[in-house]
Amino acid sequence: xxxxxILMAGPFLMGYLMGSIPFGLLLTRGAGLGxxxxxxxxxxxxxxxxxxxxxxxxxxxxxxxxxxGVVAVxxxxxxxxxxxVGAAAGAVLGHMFPVWLGFKGGKGVATTLxxxxxxxxxxxxxxxxxxxxxxxxxxxxxxxxxxxxxxxAVAAWFLTDPxxxxxxxxxxxxxxxxxxxxxxxxxxxxxxxxxxxxxxxx
Numbered sequence: 001x002x003x004x005x006i007l008m009a010g011p012f013l014m015g016y017l018m019g020s021i022p023f024g025l026l027l028t029r030g031a032g033l034g035x036x037x038x039x040x041x042x043x044x045x046x047x048x049x050x051x052x053x054x055x056x057x058x059x060x061x062x063x064x065x066x067x068x069g070v071v072a073v074x075x076x077x078x079x080x081x082x083x084x085v086g087a088a089a090g091a092v093l094g095h096m097f098p099v100w101l102g103f104k105g106g107k108g109v110a111t112t113l114x115x116x117x118x119x120x121x122x123x124x125x126x127x128x129x130x131x132x133x134x135x136x137x138x139x140x141x142x143x144x145x146x147x148x149x150x151x152x153a154v155a156a157w158f159l160t161d162p163x164x165x166x167x168x169x170x171x172x173x174x175x176x177x178x179x180x181x182x183x184x185x186x187x188x189x190x191x192x193x194x195x196x197x198x199x200x201x202x
Contacts, residue, residue: 152168153165
């Protein structure tokens with residue numbers, strides 16, 4: 001067990017450092033929009049970047065937050081599957097709890113989707129397809145994210161290494177906890193719909 005943790009430590013740290021790059025904050029500052037943490041919900045993710053009215057920046061944030069997860073996993077995978085799993089865990093935790101921002105980061109959906117593609121592209125494809133299906137059916141981005149990570153975690157047990165499947169399963173409650181405010185709004189009917197007016201900050 002100790003040897004396993006030692007083997008995962010380096011990849012985990014590499015993944016954490018890559019995951020902790022706050023692209024939403026860097027892109028909005030670079031565009032002269034100030035600190036994204038002072039806009040809307042204060043989150044550094046793509047959904048909050050969209051509130052600046054800059055769809056291009058939001059799309060870039062989404063893509064880069066996903067890519068940092070993919071890249072971290074693919075680099076570590078050159079060492080082995082266990083290293084890839086360690087890097088994947090580090091990337092998501094780095095995005096959610098970046099040391100540079102006082103451990104106050106994003107909700108982790110894009111980066112989680114990214115590591116899914118890196119660990120197993122069929123699982124990543126299932127996650128994205130699930131997101132699109134739920135989003136198209138109910139028009140709630142948060143609900144789509146919450147359900148897609150569950151569906152992907154279940155699929156992972158059939159399509160990829162058990163260690164990767166275990167990680168994705170463990171990430172589900174973490175992603176849900178990070179969305180606790182969205183869940184509360186979904187339950188009381190005040191969550192914003194895709195393309196609709198904003199009722200509260202997501």
